[in-house]
Amino acid sequence: MTYKILSQVELFQRIEHRIQTDSIEHPRHPPFTLILGSGFSYGIIPTTSQIVQQDLSWWKWCQKREPSGPTPQDFIDRKENDPAFQTNVKKNAKEFWKNVLDCYNLKTESAKRAIFLNADGVPDDNSVGEAYRFALSSHCLPGLYEPDHVRRYFGDMIRRADRRLNPAHLFLASLIAERPRLFGTIFTTNFDPLLQRSLQLVNAPYFVSDRPESLQYPDDDDVVDAVHLIHAHGSIYRYLLVNSPEEIDRYAKENQAKLQEYFRKHAVLIVGFSGWDDAITSALRNVGSFAKSLYWCDRGSDPDNSGLTQTAKEILKKHQNAFFVSVSGADDLMIQLHRHLSGHTLPRVFRDPILVARDQLESCELTGYRLSPTVVLSPSTGSDGKSGGTAESSEEVDLGNQIQSVRKRLDDAQSVFTGRISPDTTAMLAATVRQRLSIASDDYLSDRFNEALPHLDFVLNNAQLLEPAECASAYFCRAWIYGQRGETGDIEREIADYTAVINMPDAPAEQHAKAHVNRGVAYGQRGETGDVEREIADYTAVIDMHDAPAEQRANAHFNRGVTYGQRGETGDVEREISDYTAVIDMHDAPTEQHAEAHFNRGVTYGQRGETGDVERAIADYTAVIDMRGAPTEQVAKAHVNRGITYGKRGETGDFELAIADFTAVINMPNAPTELRAEAHFNRGVTYGKRGEEEDVELAIADYTAAIDTPDAATEQRAIAHVNRGVTYGQRGETGDVERAIADYTAVIDMRGAPTEQVAKAHVNRGIRYGKRGETGDFELAIAEYTTVIDMPDVPAKQRAGAHVNRGVAYGQRGEKGDVEREIADYTSVIKMPDAPTEQRAKARMFRGMTYGERGDLERAIADYSAVIDMPDAPADLRADARRELDALSEASEDVAEET
Incomplete structure (x- = not known):
């Protein structure tokens, strides 16, 4: 099961x-x-692994009271962050567990149990449970393992935890x-x-x-x-x-x-x-x-x-x-x-603190634990496949700051209630401001943004009564609400709030840095003249801050790299790579940022195309895949991109490596739905390229899986339908023509399908109609090609292909005037300034053949010669043109190819 x-x-x-x-x-x-x-x-309390691998031996060492060693009070005071002290702790732990293991091997008779030490000389992860049970119960080492000593150890552990x-x-x-x-x-x-x-x-x-x-x-x-x-x-x-x-x-x-x-x-x-x-x-x-x-x-x-x-x-x-x-x-x-x-997001003790004595809040060790609303947008992925900037996450609220605010409110209330001060206007206003700040925080965290906004306005109108950190936090929350609301002028209000934090001389460095990062992103979203430069300037300001937290510096480097990639000026690709590398080289940057930087650098290497860049891209994707603690989405994206890169590299065995990467994503239980659909699609494409006997059926199965994936992106489903239709056409079994036509029809009828895919579906359905050969199919085919030609936003490749294929269909239909219509379609492609070289070469070739059949030898010779003289035309078309030039009397059958 x-x-x-x-x-x-x-x-x-x-x-x-x-x-x-x-x-x-x-x-x-x-x-x-x-x-x-x-x-x-x-x-607060050490886990079993922490007790076994460090804490117990440290406590034992503290009990020895050696002249140059720690005292029992050192265990309570938690001096373990001192590097020199850490070195001694590790040395002591190794000696401690060597003695315990010697005793264990003498006393333990059961073959089912064993303790193994790792390279640091402490029990490895698989031995933690057995080591814990033995070390806290055995009598092998005098002076430690009597029951009262075990209780003393746990008692000291609780004393160290204090009231947290x-x-x-x-x-x-x-x-x-x-x-x-x-x-x-x-x-x-x-x-x-x-x-x-x-x-x-x-x-x-x-x-x-x-x-x-x-x-x-x-x-x-x-x-x-x-x-x-x-x-x-x-x-x-x-x-x-x-x-x-x-x-x-x-x-x-x-x-x-x-x-x-x-x-x-x-x-x-x-x-x-x-x-x-x-x-x-x-x-x-x-x-x-x-x-x-x-x-x-x-x-x-x-x-x-x-x-x-x-x-x-x-x-x-x-x-x-x-x-x-x-x-x-x-x-x-x-x-x-x-x-x-x-x-509610906040506990009742925060929402209505007057019911709880002030000193009860002293026991809450929550500083640094941050909360955000549940309505959070995922980081965007651009059209280039890279992760977008980090601006779309909501403003977080530090629970520790909430406690500090509540304490100040209670201090004010206590002063009034005990009669130490009279309830003058300033004191009452200050208490009201903090009360409204607490209400605003709970509304904000509980996704009641419209309710939070008037409270935040009131608080910031009386900002002089708040501590700088409280004031900055309120600005951040209001700016984030403006950023999500999207009403007229809201982006200007958002930028103004971040600017207010930046201009606060006594705001904490972390908030200054975050305000610069967020304002930079807001500039990038506004898109006015000069905003890109302002955006880059904000990120650079954080990078140059000597006291900016590592996470914000990493955010700034990453976002600046994304912005360089979008700007596209000379040298920006190198600057982009440099910024991603800076994040990767930051030992104190969060794991998620390391993963995103590796991923984006891999995409950029893949787009740059210099010698060795394919291998560099693969190395970056591999770094994400092998990174301990990397987010599931990043690992899945890295597998997909590495698979695509293997498929493009074309070395022996690369198709197998690509298929393995796509399969890894498909089998990941927590991979995002869209990425699983993308993996199915790309594995289907790879099966089609590999070309083994069973690959046609495997490709069809993968395209079907992508189409049937719940919540798959519309574009992915459209492309999968087109590719499955092409694959049905290649298979050639009974009914496959109808299946292919059904796939193309599904794309044409799909609401929101990209124009390029709709155009491909029309062209391919026209080709299928032309090859089916039933009465009226040439009319259906010509209608499909005409639809694409008349589409206003169709890519040049699809419009040129439609003209070429319509010309072929006119030639096959053979009604009065069709030869002129055929030549006119080929001529349209030849005159298209943005038509792909292959399509222009085909148009010249087919027009030359049509001229030759009509007896217009000079024009035929001119078209064949033009194809031969096209340096970037496909080699097979140039060879065909040379043969036709050498033997104008030979007939050539027109063949339309599916896009």
């Missing part, structure tokens, strides 16, 4: 449906139970407060108290079971207003912490039956838990069938590319209603789920 994979959006829809269904069928029971693992505390919370816990607690009884029971394998602290922050009631040795059946039948937290391995507040394989196995056997029956009856949502061998995993594994559904969330496009254990993967395969949900992390999942179910 294969995996069933859901997106986050599909998960949210199923959760909403389950809530609605259970509210009718089981109103007393919470619709979901939740299982959390170490990944849910990421960023990550977004995952905060938004889960807020969701529980705003949607009571969504989760009746929450199981966690974590020892930390982060969830309790989060629930306390939002005043959500809960009760705790953290004694795995006496676990009771978690019954949700009693209707209470509190969520039940079950620490499956114990908690920091209890003496017993379940770590060793023996303890885990023992309590798994004791608790399996209770948990198994509970999980069988409930819809289960799992986040941050990889599926270790413990009581929870054992219970899930032994469920015969889930009465509702199981949703297992983890990073990765599918279970095989995630951090899930083999047992977890087997559970997902076993059940028809067990689903893998691909997520970017627990933080983003909980933020988006909160937004989906509550209708």
Whole structure:
């Protein structure tokens, strides 16, 4: 059985449906139970891998109190960012794990378990689980592994975390407060108290079971207003912490039956838990069938590319209603789920903070975590195939700045309420401004842009009462709304807001840089005289800023490169490549920007056409494909472009390499629909070029897949129809002529199909009519060619081809006056200044043959000679012209070729 994979959006829809269904069928029971693992505390509490590969050995080193070494307080104070200290930590970790491994090899008898060290001398990724269980339970090293020392280690870890919370816990607690009884029971394998602290922050009631040795059946039948937290391995507040394989196995056997029956009856949502061998995993594994559904969330496009254990993967395969949900992390999942179910982006503690004591906000460690509206446009792709600039993403709001703003509001309110100051106009106005800023932020993040705009206007009209960072953030939000709204004058207002930030002397460097980048993009969209130069100047200003953040400098280099590519002046291609290279060489630029720069540089190399550029282009696409953490869309685009480049290179085996690249995209579960359709189309083209016996059928199948892909771009479907029609014409089976005509007709009738493809379809359908030979087909063919000739915006190649083919059709029809009409069509092509050389050579050739048949030898000789003298005419046409010149008495059959 294969995996069933859901997106986050599909998960949210199923959760909403389950809530609605259970509210009718089981109103007393919470619709979901939740299982959390170490990944849910990421960023605050070390993960299992971090504990094993660095943290535990560091804590042990701190306990030694060596004269020149760290002290226990150093572990609490987190000095791990010091490079010299990091070197000592790595050295100590290597020695620590060598001793542990020696002890492990002596004590462990089971052949099923093993710990392997990597090149740094610490357990590798596959050994982390076993190393964790052994190191935190064995008695092999004196002074560390008694149970009270294990508790001390976890206690110090919690002390180091202090009162901080990550977004995952905060938004889960807020969701529980705003949607009571969504989760009746929450199981966690974590020892930390982060969830309790989060629930306390939002005043959500809960009760705790953290004694795995006496676990009771978690019954949700009693209707209470509190969520039940079950620490499956114990908690920091209890003496017993379940770590060793023996303890885990023992309590798994004791608790399996209770948990198994509970999980069988409930819809289960799992986040941050990889599926270790413990009581929870054992219970899930032994469920015969889930009465509702199981949703297992983890990073990765599918279970095989995630951090899930083999047992977890087997559970997902076993059940028809067990689903893998691909997520970017627990933080983003909980933020988006909160937004989906509550209708608000910001938690209630932000929207109505007066209900929460000010010091509760001190515990929220959210600085640097940014939110944006859900209505976000994807980066554009230009007609040259390159990724566009980075301007179309929405303005993000830093949650840390939101907290700072709320604190200032509460400070003002506290001063008034305690009587330290009188509520004068300035103080009240300042409080009102920050209140309106908070409302504007929530409206903006929740896609209520029309509601946000008047609040932002009020805030910015009183900008002198705000801190510079707050003021700049409000300008950014309003500018982005102007940029999306598109009313008369909005682009000027957008530019004015970015200019206001640029002119703020005390705005943070990051905001100055971002304002320059965004204003540059706005200039590029406005398109007035001189705007390209202004756009480049803005990007250059960021590049030259010594204190601009790496991400903004990378944005500026990338956007300037795109702009050079569009400007097209002498030397701009080299400048474009130079800018992309600058991004690639920035070690601190985000992975996504590295990927986009490699991709665009590859496209530019492919267009430049110098010696070695094909190989350089392939190398850039390969860099994206091999880049760890590169966005799925960029990887898919790189596969498509590398495949196309292989197909054009023409070396031995390149068709196979091209087909492999297109196939990779087709098999990518998260590749964008449009790119999968493009991969099908290009693989079909490549099969047609390869020309093996089975390739015609394979090509038709790929064109069909591209046509049938949901939401495929209109242009892609049109081209696929045209190519499938041509392929049917080449196959020549019974009925293929009609199938080809049907494909061309589909393009002609397709709303929004590009003019070039419609023209091709008309020409090709005319050729098919001409070859079909039924009564009236010549009339149908001539009508098709005439339609193309009369189209106002048709490309010169299609118009010339239509004239040539109509001339041939007139010659085949043979009615009175058709010879003159035939000659007139050929003459039209010969006189077209922009007709392709091949079409002009054909027209000369066919006109010469027509003159020869009519007996007009001088004109025939002149046309054949003209073809022979055309240096860039196709060799076969020049050879035909020479033969005709040598033997004017020989007849030549006119043949029309499909475009």
